[in-house]
Amino acid sequence: MSDILLRGTSLKKDYGRITVLKGVDIDVAEGEAHVVIGPNGAGKTTLFKVLSGEVFPTSGTVSFDGRDVTRLAGWQRTRHGVGRTFQMARIFKELSAFENLVVALEAKKRQGTSALELLRLVPAASIRDEARRILAEFSLEHVSAWPAGSLSHGDKKTLELAMVLAARPRLLMLDEPTAGMSPADRQRSVELIAGLMKGGGLSLLLTEHDMQVVFGLATRITVLNYGEIIATGSPEEVRSNPRVREVYLGHDVSAA
């Protein structure tokens, strides 16, 4: 279980003259749920982008499963087994929830079979069945035929998660999975994600603001502040780290 799946080494990212990441070392071991926290502007989302391939680091390397992926684009990393969601759920708004899943499943299937799949008019029966099964699993059957853009905020996030999982990633990267959710939806999401982890074969890297979610899911926590890591360790270690309390957590921790 201690094998390192994702490793970022000395990651630096400049946007013009502003340095957002100042040499970050971070890794995700297989099977762990690693949560990155930090105040707004700490560079969490930039770190996410660099690790997932949305942007390339100014310097430093990213490796996945022992392979250097620093210069691989996001879609290539996805094919190696990285799945990610966005802070604002990104889905195909004009397609129905069902079609969203079909697109995700077909994208996965094409990687294993010939490009002739592209000539199919109707999605294969196996794809349609799988899409329906996933919709049911995530309690989205009732919105199956709705344009995804008309779904509630929570359902959009759930749909996005379902699409990402359809590709059967080994590493799941979630950028603030419960942002903007109601407390009830938030609780449901935590249970959902915890359930996924129980299934095994999945590792998690997520950023989150809500401390209840953080401590509910994390097996390891890393604290980012102004582009630098100031602490990393088990939830207990981080909770009792005086520097962390001073810089960021404050009374949030005692409340949690």
Add this chain to the structure above:
Amino acid sequence: MTRLSQVGLPQFLAILALLAGAAVALPGIANPGIVFLAGLAVIEIVIALAFNFLFSTVGILSFGQAAFILVGAYGGAAAIKFAGLSLLPALLVAGLVAGLLALAIGVVALRRVEGVYFAVLTLAFASLAYLTVGKVAVLGREDGLTGITRPAVDLGIVEIPVVATTSFYYFIVAVGVVLTAVMWFATNSQFGRVLRAIRQDQERAGFLGVNVQGYRLAAFVLAGAVTGIAGALLGPWTQIVTPDLGHWIQSTKPILQAMLGGAGFFWGPVVGAILFAVLTYATRTLVGITEIVTGGLLLAIVLAIPGGLLGLTGSLLRMIRRERSR
């Protein structure tokens, strides 16, 4: 068949058969002048369908489709005039040349820029092609290539002569039907599903493992090749190709036709191109004000009904249905 009806295949085939039937019946009831214009209209339909495929399915606004008409027309004409190729290989050459040009433009422009910037770049490339072709001696400079013949259609076992105007008109209709089917297939197959997904959210598509730039490039090349093949029909039909086929006006036509008919519909550009042809014919005697009449009408329709004619028809039908159900 219930499955195929979900993607609208039977409906598509029915409409295509209806349109093809009407086109085939035309020479029996109309004079040769109208048949000539109808041949041009079929070519414009294909060009407009290819434009709208890029615009509405892929989300690429190309303002330089004239470049592909131009190189397709010259490629086909040169293949016939200089290489003595028969008709189908000549069309293939045209598709290849236009496809390669689209590949070159796409590699340079698609990766770097989006939206309006891409449109301006394609306009620049098309202007470059237009000016270049007008200066090449072997292509007849500004006079173009004249006296382009109509070689036979060689199907291996039989050779079909299409020298007569009506025969060549049927050939244009046949090619138009095939290319329309190609565009429909590209729009509604899994390939089209991926492209629609990309149009709606490139990042999401990419993080599902889709090579977004690869698909956009492939779609741009396909539309370029189809436009080039349609352009290659122009030479043998009008017996002449000139650099004017690459004038930017030729790039605006498919845009206007798509908007006129309804860019959100597969058949929108077809409706638009047909109406455009009818308007041109109806105002042909009004020397000098043809452009004003067509331009004004287009402006009115585009401003008043953004969904185009098909969009308007759709809302009217819904309104009638609602009235009835009351």
